[in-house]
Amino acid sequence: MTDTERSGSAVPQEALAEATVSRRRPAIGLPKCQNPAEKRFPLTPEAVGVLTREGFSVIMEGGAGESIHYSDNAYVKAGARIATRRDTLGADIVIHLAPLAVADIRQLCRGAVLLTLANFNRGQAREVVEELVKRRVVNIAIDLIADERGNHPFGDILSEINGRSAMTIASGMLADPVNGKGILLGGIAGVIPCEVTVIGSCLAAMAAARSAMGLGAVVRLFDDDVYRLRTAIRQLGGGVIGSSVHPHALENALRTADVIVVSDRTRPLPLEGNTECLLKKKVLVFDLSNSPGVAFPGMREVDLGEIDAEKASTCSSFALYNAAASLCGNRRTCFVNPGSAVPRTTAMALSDTFVTLLGQIAPRDGQGALTPLCKGVEEATLTYMGKVVNERVAELAGMRFTDIRLLMSLS
Numbered sequence: 516m517t518d519t520e521r522s523g524s525a526v527p528q529e530a531l532a533e534a535t536v537s538r539r540r541p542a543i544g545l546p547k548c549q550n551p552a553e554k555r556f557p558l559t560p561e562a563v564g565v566l567t568r569e570g571f572s573v574i575m576e577g578g579a580g581e582s583i584h585y586s587d588n589a590y591v592k593a594g595a596r597i598a599t600r601r602d603t604l605g606a607d608i609v610i611h612l613a614p615l616a617v618a619d620i621r622q623l624c625r626g627a628v629l630l631t632l633a634n635f636n637r638g639q640a641r642e643v644v645e646e647l648v649k650r651r652v653v654n655i656a657i658d659l660i661a662d663e664r665g666n667h668p669f670g671d672i673l674s675e676i677n678g679r680s681a682m683t684i685a686s687g688m689l690a691d692p693v694n695g696k697g698i699l700l701g702g703i704a705g706v707i708p709c710e711v712t713v714i715g716s717c718l719a720a721m722a723a724a725r726s727a728m729g730l731g732a733v734v735r736l737f738d739d740d741v742y743r744l745r746t747a748i749r750q751l752g753g754g755v756i757g758s759s760v761h762p763h764a765l766e767n768a769l770r771t772a773d774v775i776v777v778s779d780r781t782r783p784l785p786l787e788g789n790t791e792c793l794l795k796k797k798v799l800v801f802d803l804s805n806s807p808g809v810a811f812p813g814m815r816e817v818d819l820g821e822i823d824a825e826k827a828s829t830c831s832s833f834a835l836y837n838a839a840a841s842l843c844g845n846r847r848t849c850f851v852n853p854g855s856a857v858p859r860t861t862a863m864a865l866s867d868t869f870v871t872l873l874g875q876i877a878p879r880d881g882q883g884a885l886t887p888l889c890k891g892v893e894e895a896t897l898t899y900m901g902k903v904v905n906e907r908v909a910e911l912a913g914m915r916f917t918d919i920r921l922l923m924s925l926s
Contacts, residue, residue, distance in 0.1 A: 540570040541628075542573075542608070544602070544604060544607075544609040545609075547576040548611065550613035552613075552855065554855050557612060557866070559862050564594055566870060567593065572596070573595040576603045583862045605624055608876075608877065610630045610631075615629070627652055628655065629647070629655070631655075635805070641911075641913055643912075644897075644903060647898045648898055648902065648914070653898065655896050657869075657872070659895035668868045668871075669868055674719035674722065674803070676861055678723035682700075682711075685700065689799065695797065696797060700727070700732050700774070709733070711732045712768045713778075715776075716740070717778050720736070720779065720803070723803070727774070735757075736756065739759065744758075745757075760785060762785050765785070766786055773798060774799045774801070775798060779804060783809060783812070790810075791813055791814065794847065800814065801849070807849065814848060815848050817849070875889065888923065893923065902919075
């Protein structure tokens, strides 16, 4: 025993320093969308605040939130850093709903994660996909992501917004006394309400039908799948008239409809002759399908997002609908992308889902920007580490398809 121990006095000892590990999470880049037809933005300032508190750094291009009426200052207060477009494209994870231009893709980091919509009708498909493959970008289509119950969190949000906004726009266009008919969608006591024909019974179609019923319109719902139609009618409750896509019944409904909404259509309507000749003058047609033009192939498509871009500086929101209606003239016109008319609602609805997704795919240890993908995200991946892993994208780009499950098993 030492003299110190005998005396009972304590001698301070050096403590071992605790090893610390960096917990920086990946940087998220939010470039400004330069596509005039896409006004939707992925994150609100509130969502950015949640992400920065979770350890993410958010880099945002100046003015990127203007389309949803949020200033740069609102995002800075939430913890974002305003930077150049090049800086945002150089982040670990880049979120950009519309297709990125080839020049922008070339500025992405090798191995970066790019979150977009599927955009299967993207222009310059081969050049875009080749550049994604060359830079080994992990391109995930958010609208294709599925959860463990088979639901599509992002896709379902966008579908519901499309359906509801289509009826809101239709109501305004019908009420326009110059370009429309000057009538209320729902009518009043003593005046017959408008008729709305909805073809399809997916989430977008049901959202449109529910909104039309709420406004007092007469709603007819058609679907090829009787079981899905029965489920839709049960969920919508009384008031909707349901029918299978029988040629005679559908033809009669199209002849008297004031508004037609088509969704989830993969083959032409089973009608003989020119279907468009059946329709009333100034009927409003909305196609909510992922690939519009199947039901009414002869109609000119008008993207409501593009009209918004052209008229935003001089027109009010109500005048926007008038401008869209004036494009019809004597020609039949089909309106697409109605959700672009309510980009702020879309941003608020998508934000919470983005926060959840980013928490799942981004590790906390700072060792890269992607953890092993769950099955629902795997199936939504278009390109992965230098390979095209989506069959449809491979076909559009004329490139070889590789099964992502094989790549994941080797990683």
